[in-house]
Amino acid sequence: MRGADLELVKVTKRYGRTVAVDGVDLKIPAGTYCCLLGPSGCGKTSTLRMVAGHEAVSDGDVLLGPTNVTDRPPAKRGTAMMFQSYALFPHLSVTDNVAFSLKMRGVAKPARRAKAAELLALVAMEAYAERLPGQLSGGQQQRVALARALITQPQILLLDEPLSALDPFLRIKMRAELKRLQAELGISFIHVTHSQEEAMALADLAVVMNGGRIEQAGPPQELFARPATEFVARFIGGHNVVRLGGSLATLRADRLRLSKVNGAGLPAGAVAAVVQGVEYQGATVHVAFGCDLAPDMLAWLPEAAFFADPVAPGDRVAVAWADADIHPLSSDAAGRGDLRPQP
Ligand SMILES: Nc1ncnc2c1ncn2[C@@H]1O[C@H](COP(=O)(O)OP(=O)(O)OP(=O)(O)O)[C@@H](O)[C@H]1O
Incomplete structure (x- = not known):
């Protein structure tokens, strides 16, 4: 897979009178593990959904590599999203879930099954290819959801609280797997989390949001050693x-x-x-x-x-x-x- 730089230029999201994201400028170089973090309601998910194209941008631009993707539909942007609830189809096998978006694009069955098998191997789920999602554990479902998001060969993978449904032990195991996968694929992951611990553990670039704005963006060590504002110091703790x-x-x-x-x-x-x-x-x-x-x-x-x-x-x-x-x-x-x- 090929990565691309992402740039948000004065990106704003308004829901009626609510300004959820307020003129955000952010550059995420290709191949970055970026965590968006901050308290509930600070605008993390709205930002992610605007990058994905699931939410219209009220003002500003989303640039992916040299392309302005602000007005493109989700499937035509080069991004893919993995949802908090995994959103797997319960009546489709693991293979068919993973191959689903290739089917929508008209890829022939043998080719899409071969690609699905390749992605299932990447997340160590080949042995479960014919099961239904209901026959898998939470961690296994998450791996399938990852394979399904990655099959479109996105330049950026967007993850909305991907670990929140897992128990604490599995959460730590899966976060190590996410980091490994991101490094192996060489594309950017943008991961929304409430947890400063998760961001510290994963991010090359941690972006702390508050009230729809970015308080500070930088490597976690920099945020911890030199918090820019009182909010960041209190939010990251210690x-x-x-x-x-x-x-x-x-x-x-x-x-x-x-x-x-x-x-x-x-x-x-x-x-x-x-x-x-x-x-x-x-x-x-x-x-x-x-x-x-x-x-x-x-x-x-x-x-x-x-x-x-x-x-x-x-x-x-x-x-x-x-x-x-x-x-x-x-x-x-x-x-x-x-x-x-x-x-
Ligand atoms: N569809 C919507 N209609 C109206 N207001 C919305 C909508 N979605 C989000 N908001 C508001 O926009 C603000 C930012 O919401 P957003 O979901 O982006 O925050 P968040 O940081 O992801 O929060 P959480 O961590 O709780 O998911 C909040 O004040 C929220 O109430």
Whole structure:
């Protein structure tokens, strides 16, 4: 299969008075695993459906490679969509489900069955070719749905919450398979998800949406290390949003150090806090605490560090961090040196 760059230019979707997608500009280079993420109602699915051609674009353009596909019907765009519910035909065998769109295009039976067999092999489902969808597990149905979407040799595969119907174990297994398949095919996948964990695990390009707009787009490591806005910092988690020296900044939960205060004064630069809760997570222990910076902060401590000096709810602690771990959020934030708590 051949990939193509996708570009959205000022793409807007209005449903009556509701602006679901608001002038979105986005470039997705060929061969990218892109995750669209954000809270419910932020415009992810509307964006995906406009790329697929299942929803008309109110304003703006969708470009696939050199072609403006904004007004083309779904089957004439070079995209294919895999739906959340898989949408398999219950009365057709696995092979006939996979071959369906070739049948619609008038491809002869032997050719379409051969192509279906090839795609079923790609998703390791050859052994189930003659079964009906109702005789398959959720994960198997998903593989069939993938094969069915890929048989048209799309340049871009669109996936709307593809893992949400699976149990947690299968979800992790299938997400590894999606990543493998995308790398093997070399085309772009655009995957809508609510889950920041899923996006972190899969995306080359993670796009965080909020209120119909893009808050930030970039590799997951960049979003985590340098969230552009308070919304992104809070949405991807693992960050404390605080006001330091009059400016908004984040302090990563995994970079904070806690020590019990035993009558002695606070170490220089540290702030006093009271522990509110402790959650054991295996490799890390999550400690919730309140202090003058914010009432609801979080520290993720390595298990060994926590048990070397364990704390419990109600304990008074000193919280410390390195200057390099302060990430200013607003553009008016001064240099890091200014972002220390005021005495
Ligand atoms: N057919 C429609 N008619 C009217 N409003 C719609 C329609 N589809 C979506 N909307 C509205 O557009 C906004 C964006 O919806 P969209 O489904 O794109 O969001 P989403 O981020 O995919 O949400 P979710 O994660 O809940 O699926 C929401 O406010 C939604 O209520």
